[in-house]
Amino acid sequence: MTTEIESVLVENRVFPPFENLVKHANISGMDAYRALCDEADRDPEAFWTRLGRENLVWTKPFTRALDESEAPFFHWYADGEMNVSANCLDRHLNTPVADKVALIFEADDGKVEHVTYRQLHARVCEFANGLKALGYEAGQRAVIYMPMSVEAVVAMQACARLGIIHSVVFGGFSSKSLHERIVDVQAVLVITADEQVRGGKKIPLKPAVDEALGFGGCETVSKVIVYRRTGSEVAWKAGRDLWMHEVCAGQAQTCEPVSLSGEHPLFILYTSGSTGKPKGVQHSTAGYLLWSLMTMKWTFDAKDSDVYWCTADVGWVTGHTYITYGPLAAGLTQVVFEGVPTYPDAGRFWDMIQRHKVTVFYTAPTAIRSLIKLAESTPTVHPREYDLRSLRILGSVGEPINPEAWMWYYTQVGGERCPVLDTWWQTETGAHMITPLPGATPLKPGSCTLPLPGIAAAVVDETGEEVERGKGGFLVIKRPWPSMVRTIWGDPERFKKSYFPPELKGWYLAGDGAQRDTDGYFWIMGRIDDVLNVSGHRLGTMEVESVLVAHELVAEAAVVGRPDDTTGEALVAFVVLKRSLPEREEAMEIAKQLRDWVSKEIGPIAKPKDIRFGENLPKTRSGKIMRRLLRVVAKGEEITQDVSTLENPAILQQLSQSV
Numbered sequence: 142m143t144t145e146i147e148s149v150l151v152e153n154r155v156f157p158p159f160e161n162l163v164k165h166a167n168i169s170g171m172d173a174y175r176a177l178c179d180e181a182d183r184d185p186e187a188f189w190t191r192l193g194r195e196n197l198v199w200t201k202p203f204t205r206a207l208d209e210s211e212a213p214f215f216h217w218y219a220d221g222e223m224n225v226s227a228n229c230l231d232r233h234l235n236t237p238v239a240d241k242v243a244l245i246f247e248a249d250d251g252k253v254e255h256v257t258y259r260q261l262h263a264r265v266c267e268f269a270n271g272l273k274a275l276g277y278e279a280g281q282r283a284v285i286y287m288p289m290s291v292e293a294v295v296a297m298q299a300c301a302r303l304g305i306i307h308s309v310v311f312g313g314f315s316s317k318s319l320h321e322r323i324v325d326v327q328a329v330l331v332i333t334a335d336e337q338v339r340g341g342k343k344i345p346l347k348p349a350v351d352e353a354l355g356f357g358g359c360e361t362v363s364k365v366i367v368y369r370r371t372g373s374e375v376a377w378k379a380g381r382d383l384w385m386h387e388v389c390a391g392q393a394q395t396c397e398p399v400s401l402s403g404e405h406p407l408f409i410l411y412t413s414g415s416t417g418k419p420k421g422v423q424h425s426t427a428g429y430l431l432w433s434l435m436t437m438k439w440t441f442d443a444k445d446s447d448v449y450w451c452t453a454d455v456g457w458v459t460g461h462t463y464i465t466y467g468p469l470a471a472g473l474t475q476v477v478f479e480g481v482p483t484y485p486d487a488g489r490f491w492d493m494i495q496r497h498k499v500t501v502f503y504t505a506p507t508a509i510r511s512l513i514k515l516a517e518s519t520p521t522v523h524p525r526e527y528d529l530r531s532l533r534i535l536g537s538v539g540e541p542i543n544p545e546a547w548m549w550y551y552t553q554v555g556g557e558r559c560p561v562l563d564t565w566w567q568t569e570t571g572a573h574m575i576t577p578l579p580g581a582t583p584l585k586p587g588s589c590t591l592p593l594p595g596i597a598a599a600v601v602d603e604t605g606e607e608v609e610r611g612k613g614g615f616l617v618i619k620r621p622w623p624s625m626v627r628t629i630w631g632d633p634e635r636f637k638k639s640y641f642p643p644e645l646k647g648w649y650l651a652g653d654g655a656q657r658d659t660d661g662y663f664w665i666m667g668r669i670d671d672v673l674n675v676s677g678h679r680l681g682t683m684e685v686e687s688v689l690v691a692h693e694l695v696a697e698a699a700v701v702g703r704p705d706d707t708t709g710e711a712l713v714a715f716v717v718l719k720r721s722l723p724e725r726e727e728a729m730e731i732a733k734q735l736r737d738w739v740s741k742e743i744g745p746i747a748k749p750k751d752i753r754f755g756e757n758l759p760k761t762r763s764g765k766i767m768r769r770l771l772r773v774v775a776k777g778e779e780i781t782q783d784v785s786t787l788e789n790p791a792i793l794q795q796l797s798q799s800v
């Protein structure tokens with residue numbers, strides 16, 4: 142039996158790097174990139190030692206970068222000591238960065254607040270002192286359930302300053318999911334807000350915390366600290382509940398950062414739950430921060446003059462690495478946004494880029510695909526209506542970006558002047574792994590291109606043999622790297638089983654399928670769990686979906702397999718059109734067009750047997766398509782799986798109807 146995945150998509154467009162970017166880039170040209178790769182491959186220990194010494198501020202220097210004695214529980218910089226918050230804030234205080242704007246916070250209603258590094262440092266210290274006064278200390282766990290706000294960044298940084306391990310739960314999660322996470326990490330403290338404001342609506346947060354704590358099993362929680370966002374009336378439990386501003390009141394604006402081992406746990410964060418029940422990924426202090434900072438410098442080519450904007454929520458790893466930690470360690474000015482991309486209209490992102498003169502913009506394919514759909518139906522919110530000339534770099538993260546969505550981002554948003562960086566990484570990897578470099582890598586739409594220096598990525602079969610170029614297999618990382626997941630909180634066995642299966646020689650198994658082309662470029666083909674099997678051909682979901690998305694009528698598509706008597710598996714395609722939902726006759730006509738299109742672009746084997754139209758697809762709250770649910774829907778069965786991270790349950794009903 143073969144586990145190989147066949148590649149059926151041909152993509153020949155190549156975009157060389159722009160000369161003006163190459164000239165000033167932190168990694169300038171492919172030779173500079175290769176030199177760093179060679180340095181890392183020759184002597185990884187020396188490479189990681191050099192980066193650790195040159196880029197982080199230590200209170201006690203480390204003597205060894207990597208300790209493999211307890212593999213696959215790898216330890217990095219374990220005998221050194223430092224503090225993450227000091228590396229993000231204090232390090233800038235005696236430099237010109239101190240009075241630079243750290244955060245440009247834009248509220249849902251458009252109100253803007255500027256916070257300098259010095260001010261942010263003072264606010265973090267006040268809150269940390271308040272937490273200290275309440276008796277909290279290093280090693281304890283705090284759950285943070287907050288809206289996008291300066292206060293959320295302050296809360297995370299204050300925890301890091303004291304060595305309190307934070308676990309951020311996305312504000313859109315229900316009290317039930319919140320409860321599970323509070324219990325799982327045995328939190329001593331919950332930090333929340335009265336309400337959050339998104340798209341002009343107030344959404345309660347504190348009531349969800351009250352409800353979660355009421356479910357029982359949360360006796361470890363001694364305080365709930367509440368940031369007053371809207372001032373609406375909230376229920377109050379005397380002795381347990383405290384206002385954040387009262388916790389801070391009268392506290393000193395300096396607070397000695399706690400000196401912590403490089404391996405001290407920094408945070409626990411649950412994965413998106415696309416392929417199963419979310420995993421509590423634990424990250425550490427030094428290694429995590431090092432790779433967060435290096436990728437800011439290398440991938441985003443961080444420059445003092447940048448205005449950087451990552452649109453993620455701090456509830457996801459992208460919001461940890463590329464909002465709370467990486468950009469601050471790099472001393473950048475960044476935009477933090479409370480609202481949603483479609484309020485007051487679908488031009489909000491472009492309007493904000495124009496007003497704040499954003500230079501580096503980082504968002505998700507799901508946002509791009511929905512904005513394409515909206516821009517094409519409402520010309521006034523099309524990016525061409527805005528002045529986006531400040532942009533120099535565009536990034537994408539979270540899912541494969543289909544080549545046609547990539548091209549739209551590149552031409553319509555970037556004006557064919559900005560590289561689109563398709564950054565492949567995971568909650569578990571902590572930071573970017575495979576990604577283009579803006580001043581070096583020639584780009585191919587749909588490819589995350591090449592691994593960063595020091596990242597030993599490869600594509601192998603189930604025995605660990607590297608597969609031929611052009612053939613798909615399992616994406617693995619053959620050497621440990623500093624920002625790798627340390628364990629699954631409370632479940633080291635699941636950690637070993639999920640990421641380090643015995644057949645794979647101790648390499649990290651990512652769970653994604655990939656192929657490399659003749660230039661060595663990586664193309665993510667989809668999740669291993671989602672591989673399609675038609676008449677003996679194993680296909681990744683990405684390629685068939687990309688062909689569907691390339692059709693002029695289609696905004697989004699997801700493809701899954703369903704058992705079939707003749708072909709083993711038949712393909713079922715779930716399609717969101719750019720236009721409104723078609724009626725029966727028309728739906729049949731469009732379905733036929735799409736089938737013919739796939740047949741022509743790929744071949745008859747990939748032709749979907751069943752096509753279903755919906756207004757949306759089932760997605761995680763981080764915006765990823767949940768194909769595992771679509772597989773159940775395609776079979777016409779009841780869903781019994783974990784749906785705690787599903788954003789839009791109602792959509793499953795709509796998609797259960799065949800055309």
Ligand code: ATP
Nearest residue numbers: 412413414415416539540541564565566567568665
């Ligand atoms: P779970 O692990 O619970 O199933 P998840 O894998 O969706 O959830 P995340 O860690 O948020 O949780 O997402 C990582 C995954 O997202 C990757 O394994 C990959 O499948 C996908 N991904 C992220 N970036 C890219 C990218 N640039 N190209 C292709 N896929 C990507």
Ligand code: MG
Nearest residue numbers: 412416567652
């Ligand atoms: Mg995953």
